[in-house]
Amino acid sequence: MPDVIELVSDWAGRPVRQTPIKGGLSHLIARVETGDGERWLLRVLDPAVCSAGLGIPMEQEIENTIRAADTGVGPKVIHHFPEVHALLIEYLDGVTLNAAQVPRHLDAIATACRTLHAGPRFVNDFSIFDKLRDFRRLCRTNGLAIPPGYDDILPTVADIERAMPAVPTVPCHNDLLAENFIAQGDEIRIVDYQLSGNNDPAFELGDIAAEADLDPDQTARLARAYFATGEHDSRVRLFHIMSNVTWTLWFSVHHGLLDRQADFDYAAEAAGKFARAVRDLDGVGRLIDDVRRH
Ligand SMILES: Nc1ncnc2c1ncn2[C@@H]1O[C@H](COP(=O)(O)OP(=O)(O)O)[C@@H](O)[C@H]1O
Ligand SMILES: [Mg+2]
Structure with missing residues (x-):
């Protein structure tokens, strides 16, 4: 990303050095440092990720990242370069x-989730059920391969959606894989607002x-730990299943439309997530009954 580095150097008024960080599945991420030890995290968004529906529109992600920073949970946004869709953010020392x-x-x-959720609302809404419909349509339109048996579980997904109560939404991250948590001592910080949007907090936990x-x-x-009561347990468990069901297709879409990162097997990840979803569907009837009772 040489031109972005030039932009950062110009902005900083001194040359900067970049060290790419591996681990992210979507964008170009690098630590940038000045000779005198100042450092930031550079996140250069890939427009193809958003246009494939794998992330929210870039301007929404940038605005939500700024709002998440207001809560102290997200890293501070130091600067952004709209012409190259790049964000320069606080470098969080800690353990991913x-x-x-x-x-x-x-x-x-x-x-950390409670603090994020109590902060300013995000600019967009997010529903995992809508996301699933978007992905399924995208796979169908583009003839993308999905795990065998996938469509057989869609009637159960419809039962889950019908059982879910309408609850007030809060600003959610919606993509809390472990690698988006950075531990700083006893505190957890949260990075990567690529799928953020106002949603049911029970989805975040599931x-x-x-x-x-x-x-x-x-x-x-x-x-x-989040709700201080057990009454939301079954809803969280149903969203746990919905996460695996829906993010299976995130990987199918990534594999089919933009599989460029040779060292990560997106198709295998889709199969793995689907296997977990199927494993958990066994107890789904009881969970649905329980959610309906509450
Ligand atoms: N602000 C930050 N400070 C320190 N490390 C970070 C920061 N943001 C991201 N990282 C590191 O880079 C990795 C990938 O970044 P992330 O924003 O999650 O990219 P992607 O959208 O590609 O998943 C994270 O798992 C984390 O280890
Ligand atoms: Mg990430």
């Missing part, structure tokens, strides 16, 4: 989590559970 570490941080994660493959006890611990 992996899925196995998530269970150790459930209380801090719940606290999505965290799905991404870290939490078991039902761990999922209940997370839900209770």
